[in-house]
Amino acid sequence: MNWNLPGTEKDPQSITADWTPSALTLIEGVQVKEVKNVLKNNGYLTEIYRKEWEVDGLPVDQVFQVTLLPKGISAWHAHQFTTDRIFVNVGSIKVVLYDGREGSPTYGMINEFRGGTLRPMLIIVPPQVWHGVQNYTDTTASLLNIVDQAYQYEDPDHWRIPGNTPHIPYQFS
Numbered sequence: 001m002n003w004n005l006p007g008t009e010k011d012p013q014s015i016t017a018d019w020t021p022s023a024l025t026l027i028e029g030v031q032v033k034e035v036k037n038v039l040k041n042n043g044y045l046t047e048i049y050r051k052e053w054e055v056d057g058l059p060v061d062q063v064f065q066v067t068l069l070p071k072g073i074s075a076w077h078a079h080q081f082t083t084d085r086i087f088v089n090v091g092s093i094k095v096v097l098y099d100g101r102e103g104s105p106t107y108g109m110i111n112e113f114r115g116g117t118l119r120p121m122l123i124i125v126p127p128q129v130w131h132g133v134q135n136y137t138d139t140t141a142s143l144l145n146i147v148d149q150a151y152q153y154e155d156p157d158h159w160r161i162p163g164n165t166p167h168i169p170y171q172f173s
């Protein structure tokens with residue numbers, strides 16, 4: 001008996017048995033450290049960064065917070081020398097990375113992560129990897145950036161390209 005309706009499609013695999021997106025190959029140099037919330041009687045506690053996780057072996061020189069209003073987008077950014085470590089500490093944020101480094105084994109690759117209160121994770125973004133963030137929810141969200149080189153006010157190590165550039169094969173929606 002045919003029970004399908006016109007236009008019916010079967011789901012492909014989207015997630016592995018450990019709930020990692022099945023299609024996810026990490027961009028060269030990118031690392032992700034997922035952490036678990038520690039549930040307490042009066043709330044919960046979340047570790048954000050430990051040197052002993054050995055995610056990059058780099059120093060911590062500064063920590064700053066970026067707050068995104070509902071649906072706010074901040075893209076695209078890259079740094080020549082600075083490693084970003086992004087941790088969404090409030091709400092839910094999409095973190096999208098693009099490898100535009102010619103000669104990189106993952107040149108041209110996009111990585112997309114959704115992290116935050118529900119799925120805490122630290123994302124290590126190496127220098128020269130383009131990144132953008134989007135609060136895709138209706139409540140204010142924020143992320144912490146734990147950088148290995150503090151922001152230089154007079155000479156920021158910060159390059160930008162518009163969020164809708166045709167040179168990155170990703171559209172924030």
Ligand SMILES: Cc1cn([C@H]2C[C@H](O)[C@@H](COP(=O)(O)OP(=O)(O)O[C@H]3O[C@H](C)C(=O)[C@H](O)[C@H]3O)O2)c(=O)[nH]c1=O
Nearest residue numbers: 062064066074077078079084131132133145150151158
């Ligand atoms: C980083 C920094 C910036 N500023 C000043 C400089 C600007 O006048 C203003 C906004 O800084 P920026 O334009 O860098 O902020 P975003 O565009 O939100 O970018 C930041 O958040 C996204 C997600 C990134 O990935 C960037 O690496 C990070 O810089 O704050 C400071 O006063 N101190 C600082 O440490």
